[in-house]
Amino acid sequence: MLQAIHERFANASDVKTHRMTNSQFSAEIAYIATLVDESKVSELVLIPFAKEEVPFNDLLSSNPNFSKLDDSARWTDMMLRGFVLIKLEATIYTMDAARVIRNTAPQTTVESTIEGPQIALSEDLMDSINIIRSRYASPDLESEEFTVGSLSKTRVVLLYDHTRVDPAVLDIARLKLRSIQTDVLSASGELSKFMNDNRKRLFPVEMITERVDRLTKGMSKGKIIVLMQGSMFAILIPITFTELMTATEDRYESFWTSALLLSLRFIALFMTTTLPALYIAVISYNPELFRVQLAFSIAGSRASVPYPSFIEVFIMLFMIEMLVEASVRLPKYIGSTATTVGGLILGQAAQQAGLVSSIMIIVTSVMAISNFVIPVYSLSLSVRFIKYPLIVIAIFFGLPGVACGVFALLIYLCSQRSFGKPYFRLVLPKDWKDTDIGEVKSK
Amino acid sequence: MSIYKISARFLCLLLAFVILVPTTGCGFIDIDKRFFVVAIAIDKSGNEKKPYRVTIRLSIPSSKTEPGMEKSQIETIDAKEISEGLRILKSHVDKEIDLGHCKVFVLGDELARDDITSATEWMIRRRDIQSSAFVAVGYPDGMSILKKMPLSERYSGNTLFLTFGSDGTKSSFIRPEKLFDLFRRINENGMDPYLPLIRVSKNGYEVDQLNLLDKKRIRLLLSPDETQLFNQIDKETINSTFKTTYKDNSVMLAVTDLRVQYKIQRLPDGRGKLSMHIHIGGTIEEGPSDILSLHSEEVERKLGQDVEKNTIKLLKRIQRAGVDPLHFGLRYRATHKSSTAFEEWQELYPTLQFDVHSTVRIQSAGRIH
Structure with a gap:
């Protein structure tokens, strides 16, 4: 099972898999860490498995928290909805451990709309990814984690849809993130400045936004989201000038x-x-x-x-x-x-x-x-x-x-x-990948 | 290498700035340091040495604008040339004289009866005078027109701008003439200029007559009725009237639809013939109450006859004066392909026959029966 899951979520760093054994059984467990309440996982699965107070197969079949899943095609689907997959002796069980976002999810304050979604990103990286994943429930969504700042050790995550993203742009983004040299990274604006070639640019070439609908829509168009720990704003790249002039509404x-x-x-x-x-x-x-x-x-x-x-x-x-x-x-x-x-x-x-x-x-x-x-x-x-x-x-x-x-x-x-894509183009070709890469050298 | 690159960039920027410098035109003078000339009058002074009398009306702007509160300053000078006069006038005032908003030029009647070409040349050559400025003839002279301060004026000169411009009054008796058109009419073969006549009235101005000029001077002054007919034939001006009498009652037709077509032919005997067709549609504005139900056709015929008669009279009057403000000559040149078309036309015009037909259709009586 684990092999199959690794194949399906090829690059998602937040997919966690375990193989565990006790005196009786050997089990496999898989879940997406950002979508799942991990304390619930350990409380309901890991501890009972280790303590062996009841045989684990009895526990799985008797506890209503667990249910059998026969169709292997639904694995990714279930995981993306916050379920934990447990494999015991060729049987797959699922358990709902979806993390419920706290009621105090931040409201959009900078880019407010009247009828659009009102929940903004969170300053907690995991919460932010949770919100985005729940609005973009696709196995194609991949994430890569970087650490920026020699002192702050800020976690920075790239999120993208790997079937739609332009690999050249992705290369540039990775390269930029790896090459950042700074002590402390504290805001998205700072990060976007580091990711730019020219720090004396007059116009922003990336969009800093707190709106989840902007991000998911952008991702479906092949854009890359850069999230960082400690900021409720995400960076969306690459963008055009007209996109900066549109409101989500x-x-x-x-x-x-x-x-x-x-x-x-x-x-x-x-x-x-x-x-x-x-x-x-x-x-x-x-x-x-x-x-x-x-x-x-x-x-x-x-x-x-x-x-x-x-x-x-x-x-x-x-x-x-x-x-x-x-x-x-x-x-x-x-x-x-x-x-x-x-x-x-x-x-x-x-x-x-x-x-x-x-x-x-x-x-x-x-x-x-x-x-x-x-x-x-x-x-x-x-x-x-x-x-x-x-x-x-x-x-x-x-x-x-x-x-x-x-x-x-x-x-x-x-x-x-x-990020190599034309910025001031009013009408783009249907496929964003057809446009040129331009001045930025990808390698 | 990089220093060389930066300096090349810098040089390009510098070059762009240098190229921009001559495009700025006149210098930096704030709007409140400028004295806007709203109208210029050019008269004959009667002095041999200084033949022109140039009068300018300067607007004194105030932050409050109320009817009749406008203030103007009139400056006048006799000079040998118009431009010289203006230059001397600059020394009479404390701010920079700006002709950018000068939209009315009044030529004195005496000057217009003598020669307008040098004054027109000056206007068209001045860079800061708009070609869309209005030109008119002032009676008895231009200066008296400028000195008149109409009662309702909010801004200096506004009455004249509104009179001639299309955003104010739309009278069928007013025929504005713009500078570019005047210049064209002076220089084009087959059309002659005209200028409206301004007279001072008690509360403002009276503009209801038209001077017809040959290329140089006034030849004919049309009466108000003739001016309206001239407008109707030339510009197909609706919102105008035709009148006739029917059984001792005067009948007025307010025109809502007017089409004028004409054709110039050369007859076999060498003479020319102009056939014109006037189509009129309109509503009765004045007339006896039973006019439409009983005698509509008769009234239509009567109106048609009167229109034909008056039109032929007007055309013959213009013909006798030897001018061509309706640009028949231009039409002849355009429709007769020949290098000598204009000479032919000059031969034809004095003996040109006019054949005017009209159809009149009364569309309604203007009220419900």
Whole structure:
């Protein structure tokens, strides 16, 4: 039996098998450690077997916890559901030892949805694998364990569907994980940075997520999940830019709704990156771009502002960035106070004091809100950074500068690869494996 | 090796920046440090040495916008050339003069009766003047149009923008003319320019007449009714009216459907003939109450006769003035393939015969019986 199970779960390191003997019998036992409550196994199987208070075959046939399983094709199935397989004298018994996830399973907080699954990954590695396995009950799921960090000895697990994964990408991922040199590894973001070739990347080429539905869907598309002990976020590789722009809910809603929402997000992305730069370019170089009525009202509202437009923009951006940072770091209860004070009072006062124009307040808030529309936090952080180079270009070169800057940004995005796979490709071939491996050398 | 690589990258970046520098155009000036010219008037000054009188209307933006609260500054100067006048005017104001939003050009009546070509040349050559700016003739002169501050204006110059633009009033008596079209009409064989006439009224402006020009100066001024008919023939303007009298009652037809087709033929005797067909559909706006149930066909016929009569009158008037604002010549050139088509047309036009037919269909009486 053990031979057969090893064949079926070729690479799963969490499949445990035992061969034990006492004075009377010799038995074999197999289970998936991450799905099973091991104390239950030892209490119900291992200890009775060793103590021999009752003959073990009597115990198996009389105890209702055990039941016979004749069909060998169902072995993997049962194991994946958290059953323990026991073989005694050519008879196979099963025992339900599935570990029940504690009621305090963490809720999704970073990527919340309305109608999607609400359970997030856990900070405990075993719990996380348990959740993923229970949502992806396939014998093709394989796991490999690594240890990263010379002091922290953090357990890192690669999970993938071996029939669907691209071996070249898998090679890269293994290579990266083995080559990490660090003392302490404490967060998924840190791990993803170590796994990158270029640590000065502007855009994330891996998705850090806490959502199990994202992970299982990704795995079914041939992606690799990297889990680590002590972080409730998993890394999903390789990914495309558009995937960072989709929320999981897009798949749950009707086509037109999600198409609308997706295009809305791309518009928001464009606005949050270019709006401050466009403001400077249009206000200071090409005011004829506006309708005449708008131009006059902007000129009127700017009349009391003593500084040139870019200083006005920097004042406002500085305030809004501080506000965002402050509300992230503060405890929840004080956080809302900070936004009220900053957003409402400061904005209003700054405009009345003639420090910034009222149009600038609108530009700033539209920019900030559009930034919050981006569903993945690491991308929204990079997008927050991107606008500054564009502003600098706008100060010196006006509208043509902004156009060139956006163009350069697109070129940069197109040149990116996510673990060898094209990153900024809007339409992918049906099979993810057909796409190129690109800049990363697999060997 | 790697240092060489980095420096090559850096050089490329530097090169990109250097290439970008000349694309920026004018310098960095904030919107509130610019003085927006909303309208320019060009008149004749009567002074031999400084023949042009250039008047600009500058908008003074304020943060509050209420009707009638707008403020403008008028600056005027006599100069030898228009551009020179504008340059001197720059020294009269404290901010940078910006022509980017100058959307109305008013040519003085006297200037337009003399020669508009040099003024048009200047407008089309200036980089910062939009080709979609409106050009019109001001009566008695351009300056008086600019000095008028209409009662309802929220932004300086807004009344004129809305009058000519398509997002404000849609009157069938107004025929806006844009700069690019004026320039084309001046330079193209087979079409002649026209310019609307602006007059100052008590609360604003009156724009309901059209000046027809040859390539250089005004030849003919159309009356308001003729202007509307001109619009109807040329642009098939609906939301306009045709009127006639029936048994001493005046009858007004509001046009909802208007199609004009015409064909220019050369007759065997060497003369030209223009046959035009006007199809009108519409509803009765004014008229006796029993008009539709009893005399609909008769009224239709009467309307048709009046339309034909008036159209022929208008076409003949335009023909006598020797101008071609309806671009018949261009049509002739397009439909008669010959290198001398335009010369032929110039021979034909003074003796061109007009043959106008119309069908009128009253679609409803405009109310429920």
